[in-house]
Amino acid sequence: MAESDNFTSTHSAQGTYADLILGNGRIYTQDPANPWAEAVAIRDGKLIGVASLGELETFKGPNTVLHDLQGAFCMPGLHDMHTHPDLALAPRYSDDLDVGIEDPTPEQLRESILAYADSHPGDGWIYGQYWVRYTFREAGLTPGRAWLDSVMPDRPVALLDRMWGTMMVNSKALELAGIDRHTADPRNGYLERDELSGEPTGLMIDGAYAMIHAAMPPTPVSVLRRAYRDGVHFQSSRGVTASKYVHVCEQRLQALKELDDSGELTVRIEAAISWQDDIFPVRRRWELLSGERHYYRSARLSANAVKFHFDGTVEPKSSYLLTPWPQEKSWRGKLNLTPEHITDMVVDMDSKGIRVIAHCTGDGASDVFLDAVAEARRRNGFSGVRHQCAHSTLLHPGNLPRFKELNVIAEFSPAAWYPTPFASGARSGYGQERLKRIYDFKGVLEAGGTAVMGTDWPVASIDPWLALETMVTRQNPWNDDPACFGEPISLEQALSVITSNGAVAMGLEHMTGSLQVGKSADLIVIDRDLFAEPARNYIHRTNVLLTFVEGQLVYDRHSTLAPAGLKAVWQGEPPVLEGKA
């Protein structure tokens, strides 16, 4: 039989006793008035006591479950404020064509396409990877629609090359995408064309992929659901109780809702509707933004946010800077939208109660964003919505106080805030002077602003403990290289960043982020005292033992509470999501 709904409202009945008391712990509450406690009492998903075990004696009733933490460290749940399990996992789970050969000859590619068509009958798209140009050249063939038509004339085919610079499509795919010689090139790529006739050759370069993606059926909800399920499973087993999945569409929201309905959405999720179509098409963007998003709403799921890319990234020097890049006379990077577009959009979204999460890696991009928020505050007053500056790789020193003044969240992602071979090579593009103030947690915090962490998986690891450790060390966690990127912060500051500040970024600071009476029981129990040893090579090895969200046991590593009748949604070791192809 299905369980009854058990929501609380003003006049709903309340029990006298706690459902669960966790005692004999070393509990770091993140509550300045009561920083450490020994026990917590939970009723109807909320904390009704955070004190010594003796003081909580009165909550003990005949049905109260008592659990002895045996001195274990307990703290509020972690907040990962920017990540993408769908982008990382859905391609792995979708049933696309995978040629599976490093450099297939055209003949091998042909066989692979035909085999896929045989095993996937019908007239649907054949989409996949990879081909390489040089095997075509070696065979004296020209890649493009003519060759692909000779293999598969009647089903749409789109194949990516191993360089990820070109997509080869056949005539059927071009036809379904409505692309012909009259079609204009996109701003960030082009259609290769026959010079004399202007007809597309079937090679789509860089951003022109999106024109084909727009014509393809979206990633199936079942694939997205599996990706998100594995994502929340991992996050719960690593102590994350709240997260933001930035860039969603109606398909993604449906997948999240299905997980939620089935009781498997074990993390509070803020999903940000994507403003752009170059990652995946968002067919119902305007319906979602004007109100359809509320259809998905629950205690665990909200879509009151929108995600933009204001600028690019460091490697292609497309981050938008206030001054030219090193070794450049005038190149400052690219702003993807005009400042007027950004301003009107921020003002509009703000008035609708929608949080703007803006990808700003360059200090010029965040400068424009903060100006737009200032204009929104001027026109709308404070709407109660804190907008979020995503990545914040470089911030102009003059903007540090504006995060507090304008109530904007500074979000930092760990992709390169500590030295690794990748980060050291890629980020050196900013130049030494800028590298010193990269990912400036300290600057934002000292100016009174709210700084949060977002793992930005798959750009960086989805493991929040790696991020927590390296906020404190800003050093490589795996070796003893003394090199340090940017300014470290204290462990206390880092814990605020990853708990209570995250709650502020979710707009849930009244409900979560610290262990205080009246707040939701979103907490974790871990296998070590974070303050007991130096952070380096220590914090990131933390194992999470128990994770609670709204008082519900969502993760129990060793099934220790099972004998007491509490069955966790997830048990055992965290799933391995990374380090696999």
Added chain:
Amino acid sequence: MDVPRIAVTVVSGFLGAGKTTLLNRMVRRAEGSRLAVIVNDFGELNIDAAIVSEVTDAVYSLQNGCICCTVQEDLLAQLASLAQLQPRLERIVIECSGVSDPQRIVQTLAYPQLRSQMQLDMVITVVDATRHLQLEGEYARLARAQVAAADLLLLNKTDLVDDTQLQALRDALGVRTRVHECVQAELPDALWLDTDLDLEPRAQKPMTRVSADDHGEMFSSWLWQDSTGLDVERLRGWLRALPGDVFRVKGLVLLAQGGKAHWLQHVGTRSQFLPATDEALASGSRLVFIARRGFDGWEALGQGLEACKVTEEALT
């Protein structure tokens, strides 16, 4: 009058193959012309400031490592700004990093915002005769990509290998690629600068030799001229079948379809057509060929072109 597009030469090849030696030669040879060079590491170029300002107009350095991996926003911007320089540049040489696939840069050059300003002239890949066949794994794949993207292979250090090894290299590089064998990355001017391409109409014969053959030149050039329109598909087929000794074809072609004149440039196995806007040019076709000295297939080339001609009857 058509404003000539800036010719772009892309130089690729593995570390140690001889790219820098080649670039230094190019910089010296470009004396007096408007040349810009984009390199990965400025420090490697053997040019002092005086020569830079006199000989080349600009040496630009891309210091963010390998320049093939990402959308080339900065390369795009750099090229766009070079295109604005006055007086106008004649040529830009771009050096690819040793571990990059030049195709990425070739694709960047075809971006719409550059297409009207510049034109890929050729991709030259320097191949180290002593090491090419020993490359393995990902390096071997990259080397294949570099060879496949090339319009001209400069097979360098041939003095350090014996005849058997040289033949093995020739076999490995395939029959479709134009190969020039050399030492010390010596690239003959005729192969990368088109100063010898003289389009002045000549005597009545359709195929005329235009280079002297008596001063030790390694290449000879011929001019073909005709006033009848050519069938574009037949012409393309003829271009695809050009013998390996023909390195370049350049000039004007009058296409039968539409009766329009186009600039044709064919290097290695790659052809490019550009509409010629000057009406006066539409009077006929004039093509200059550069081939290895001693090439004796001129007659056959002329016959092939004759077969591309579209007679009045066929058009109606």
